[in-house]
Amino acid sequence: MTAASIKFAFRNLRQGLSGFRIFLACIALGVTAIVGVDSLARALTDGLASEGRTLLGADLVVSRMHRPADASERALINSKGRTTEIISLRGMARTTKAAALVDLKVVDQTYPLLAPPVFDPALSLASIMDEKDGIFGVAADAALFARLGVKTGDRIALGDATVELRAVLVNEPDRIGAGLTLGPRVIMSRAAFAKTGLLKPESLIRFSYRLLLDDPRDDRLAEIDVALTPALSEAGFELRGRKNVSPQLTRNIERFSQYLGLIGLTALIIGGLGVANAVIAYLDRRRKTMAIFKAIGASGSMIFQIAFLEIMVLAALGTGIGLVLGASLPYLVSLLASNLLPFPIAPHLYPDRLALGALYGILTAATFALPILGRAHDLPVAILFRDDLANDQAKVKRRYQVMTAIVGLALVGIVILAAREKLITVFVLLGMAAAFFLLRGVAFLIMRWARQVPRPHRTELRLAMGNIYRRGTITPALTLALGLGVTLLVAISATQNNLVQLVSSGLPDKAPSFFFVDIPARDLPAFDEFMKLKQPETRVSHVPMVRGRITEVKSVRAEAVIAEENARWVLDGDRGITFSSTVPEGSRIVSGEWWSETYDGPPLVSLEADIAKGLNLAIGDMITVNILGRSIQAKIANLRRVDWQSLGINFVLVFSPNTFKGAPVSYLATLTDESGSQNLEREAQLLVDTAQAFPAVSAIRVREALESVRTMIDQLAVAIRGVAGITILASILVLSGAVGASQRRRIRDAVILKTLGASRFRLLTAFLAEFAMISLAASFFGLIAGLLAAWAIVAFAFRTAFTWPIGDPLATAALAVVFAIGLGLIGTWRVLDEKPARHLRAP
């Protein structure tokens, strides 16, 4: 780059941004989407980390299923700071008319160590939980009041105890740290809990010990973590520090933001088309100036340098705008919507994210601009003398092709390197590239068709078809922008449609209507009898279940295991574990063999095949699981594929029965209506009856659980559609840019036709026919490509049968056609009113 090139480039830039508004908007939008999503995700995960102490209610939480800490373990924990013990479990709250699953939180006198819960009325925790007239008090989420139809002061039954609802729990600062809750929260005292009779060795109860350090510095926390981990981890405890409040949630935010980031990248790539169109128009405007430069001694390289520098300065400006908007997003969310978020948000500027966004913006602009700018090198000076040469597109020199390839590959490389899930990113990029090239092919075919098909006699149609293939046609830009936009929208809509269907109407006919948890082994026959009596047409299936935690994988501590993203969650905490002498229903062995019914050797375990792959485990490998405080080492005997969609009972880990001989286990049961019918009233009554007959058994209504999942899918879809909206906006910009670029030519045609007798209606018909033919072809491609993409996502990522939705995708494609025609007509409306004289005068 010479000083002279820089000087001339900046001199040209003094002419302002006219003609570059869409260029700037395309780059800015894409960068905004990528940086915005990234910054927001970081602000959320930072919020979790920075508020970790409050969210966890402590500096460190040590917890274990089934068994409380013994005296020596408690002494060890107590020696490190102030502690409080919390017992958490699921149970059924009931009245004579209604019953509801609740998440019980049993606290002692020392709770809370940090921010106290907020109640309505504003009573102290002690006064709420006190025993008055022989009745203990509890506080509960407003949702429980609604579900049971009760109010403050009413009494409800929990297990064997009757308690009084004394306050509504308005805010529970440490809720996220307590993990996923299925039902409304109920806070009660140890003394009250003792009366419920729910504390049984086999019950799924978590005992947590919250530890508040006297010296809360990070290094001190790390020291204590290191000091406690060996002994406590060995004993089946899980340790979670304030920096790692909810690894699952953090990971989910990061994964989800990455998917959104990929949609944002699509916006940037579509914006690249806008860049390319703007650069073509720029070359068209400047070609005479460039030829004059050449005529007075500038080399082809210098002409390229000047043009490239101008475009890159503008790309930097667009990128800058995108960075500012994207970086503002977490601040905006914090300002306007922090109340809607279930966890804190800590907005900051993230220099690494901003740098990455800047790189994406600049490299995308360069990738799309370089091959066009390369033409400037060989622009013939003769255009100054012969205008007809101006349309001749000079072949791009090899050096510019190589530069384009290097910049493009750098962009792809950085996208892949920066991605957490590289394989998915590679697939998305490949999909994008395939769609891009296929759409170029579609555009080529439309143009060829318009050129070769017998000419219609109607002037309007002939003009429309001529416009489709003529030089400078909008066909490639319209096809690409509309095709990619429709592909994305249809893919999102069809995927969402399938997932919603999967959790609602798409359930297998005989999916269970209830899961019952914590059925004591001794109550099992009575439970079966009860169900037979109450629901004779239903089938009850049950399996034993305990909670346990994988502590070692092939002699490597769980914390140190390098696992794939899809399997990491298995090592995060406690898992449901079962044992069986036969292959569980809904499973099939994919390698290895099932143990014999009379097997009595060393413990064997059957592992779900995908999880085994994610943990790099094979048959014969050893894993160690801590169950009920006992470490059990088991050999992997076989791998299974599980049909999770059957909603039957199934587990990642299934042990040989001899492993748990004599251990106290509870049972998990499903209730399936064999007739396949659903009776909401009967279900509600069964919930009440079961809660009264078996107070210790928790019932989870499948319908309610699936409704929660459906709500979650809908909420995620809002975020996805939000980012997709930016992509669609980028498509609209590209369309507008292309229509705008064709304006000069359209005006010329329109005024000639007007002089020959064409009315505005006939001109409008011609433009309408042109936009309709192109957008119909592009939308049809988008419809097919979007459905195929959704099929790939549903079939391979969710491993479920794809239902081909017709209505929504068809409506999306049809709307896109209407929209593109509308946009095209709005863009050309000015053409119709153009006064011919100005354009017909000799130059």
Add this chain to the structure above:
Amino acid sequence: MTNEVKAVEVKALHIELGRDASRVHVLNGIDLSITQGEAVGLVGPSGSGKSTLLMAMAGLEQAGSGHIIIAGQNIEAMSEDELARFRGRHIGIVFQSFHLIETMTALENVAVPLELAGHSDPYTRAKHELEAVGLKDRLSHHPSELSGGEQQRVAIARALAPDPTLLLADEPTGNLDEANGATIVDLLFNLRQERNMTLILVTHDLRLAARCDRTIHLNSGKIIAKDR
């Protein structure tokens, strides 16, 4: 007075172009009357208003005040679409820059005004017109495949195809070399004569203007002389 039919009547025509400070009086009270079948040359220096007058007579430039009556109809009273249809039936225009539609062949270009006017057999007629200008071998060529002279012949064929009563030509030889220019002029005058059309020709070339029945000289938006 004679019984001559008036092809064009322009009365007290004023046209201003531009806005605010840059507003210019282009035509200053033009009065003009042209009889059917007459050939009139409009001459004058650049900026004298001759092209604007031609455009106004074609209904392509809006009059500030005054009247333009073509074939007995006041075109100032017409809407834009009415004007378009009127042009299609009564007026043929030949431009200096040809103004052909790039995506259409020579035959299609010539057929366009016939189709727009609802002609029953536009292609046969268009073919006939192209033969008349000597382009029977160029029917399926696109404008980019034709020389400048050929393009202007297509433009003439297109202008004449609907059989207009008035033919307007704006510097028809301006973009052509001398030989091609001469051929085009011969063609234009011969065809006009054959069809008894009124021709109004804008030109800088006084020799070309002299071939007309009458020459009107314009300067600063006014008619300064009329030659017979």
